[in-house]
Amino acid sequence: MSILVDNNTRLLVQGITGKAGGFHAKQCLEYGTNIVAGVTPGRGGETWENKVPVFNTASEAREKTGCNATMIFVPAPGAADSILEAADAGIELIICITEGIPVIDMMRAKVGLRDKKVRLIGPNCPGIITPGQCKIGIMPGYIHKPGKVGVVSRSGTLTYEAVWQLTSRGLGQSTCIGIGGDPINGTSHTDAVRMFNEDPGTEAIILIGEIGGTGEEDAADYIKKHVKKPVAAFIAGATAPPGRRMGHAGAIVSGGKGTAAGKIAALEAAGVAIAKTPAEMADALIRRMK
């Protein structure tokens, strides 16, 4: 079992003929993801990799192929628009990999998603993977192994670190979600934890957070009230200076809010096992699972 994506996912790739989009779509295809369509405006009618039909619009792709998820690689100036286009086409799951989208564009896009039944993951994220079934995003497929641990994270390489630790200790993953490092995104830590909690195929959860915002505190609150499954967490940025943006636009401590210490305290109070360093994420979970 898994959440959001599996063997039944029929994937559209927006920006499939671009350099990054094409490269990563190919990796997904090789992993076994069922890519059924691509969109590049003005290039409808082409066939990508002799296999996948390219359409001019997302709604045409939806109509002709029944795609139920999309992976967006459109460059930052047009990415928020592509999210809206996918939502308008009725595609249920939108995964936006693009980084560097202006915050005001994302703020407006979220207004556009208000009344639509869609789930947005990202932007500025590595994507989502259900090992052995479906990989949507830029993560290296081979480090994953099918299993029962759910992983949710704001950071790409830190997720790989956690997954690799799990896999090399023999623990597989149900689904791994990168929710992205931007201040305004589609899926929160709490959303992901709730889905993992409700998924019978997930038996334990690793939550990876970082400084900035209150997403981890909100998740801690939810875990305290609803989650009986073992949870381990690592919060990056304990040593980051306040007021500086650490790579991710969302990773900034301002006005005393969003500190690592505050997040760790909230998670500990919710019964979450804390990994003191990023080298101990899997071990912290294993200790809690015993």
Next chain:
Amino acid sequence: MNIHEYQAKELMQKFGVATPPGAAASTAEEAEAAAKSLNTSDLVVKAQIHAGGRGKGTFKNGFKGGVHLCKTPAEVKELASKMIGQTLVTVQTGETGKLVSKVLVAQSKEIARELYFAIVLDREAQAPVVIASTKGGVNIEEVAEHTPELILRLRIDPALGLQPYEARKLADYLDLKGELLKPACAIFHALYNLFIKTDCSLVEINPLVVTNQNEVLALDAKFNFDDNALYRHPDIVAYRDITEEDPREVEASKFGLSYIGLDGNIACLVNGAGLAMGTMDIIQYAGGKPANFLDVGGGANEQQVTEAFKILVSDTNVKAILVNIFGGIMKCDTIAQGIINAVKAVSLPVPLVVRLEGTNVAAGKKLLKESNLPIIAADDLADAAKKVVAAVK
């Protein structure tokens, strides 16, 4: 990105935000001319640097204060000549101080009341939030801590923007009534417009003042801009003053690297922002102090790795370097080759610990070993942190 006070004034004038008249000057003569054109005997001269605490600062030439009131253009000229080209040290600049290359000459105002007004893009609200307080001219974070009841937070619907009734509500809260109501609402709308049109993440007017002549004016302004949106604002980018920035950060940004200088002695080079922060944390946990944050990104090439190394070794505080790469799409052998080339190009002055994991890791480790360079290999993240901390002791 930060901008100077005089640039903020220009920007506010462009958007119709009422602010005391004034202009920037690069020489004492320009300052005198600016003072003459203001045609007033209430003048103020302000040194233009990004740091705060200017009024109480001291110039390295002994001249006291980066902000002075005076009456005549001749006095403005005299004051400007003591500030321009001199280095100002304030509580925020550190001992090295900041070079003053411009002064702002403006009309000084007699202030009846000081208020606070800000617009921030709030991540929890996922919308712009206006913050207003009757306690202006002081640190708003202290007001929030000690007298939170004196702060109004108003979420603005991003689809609608600031509505007239909301502006009136803010004016009422700030007790701006009678003939002050209209100019107050005008300033709120102009600031909201500026905020949205220039992709700000923060606009802070502290203080917003009521003068003895019953004017409502933005006296001092702080703007933060969304770096992701700068591509569509060449006029804002033109305000960038790289002499105000850490030269290492400027150099890194040229090569698409995200670098932030810190004050420790263990440099790190990592792929991914989260892992880069995590690496800083584990260095500290192992008893060391990180010298920087450096994210080479997901698709760094050999040249970027070489440039990153150059920046790291140019910091004389650095006593050891830790490279931590989790190769996903980026292959470990490519990274290893980049490290080897970089080490050869910069002739490594300090110990180097390398931890590689991920795609083609065996090939990467083999390349490093066969290079015969003095590289300390680490098995995992914990081992790497331990080894690099040991190397500086």
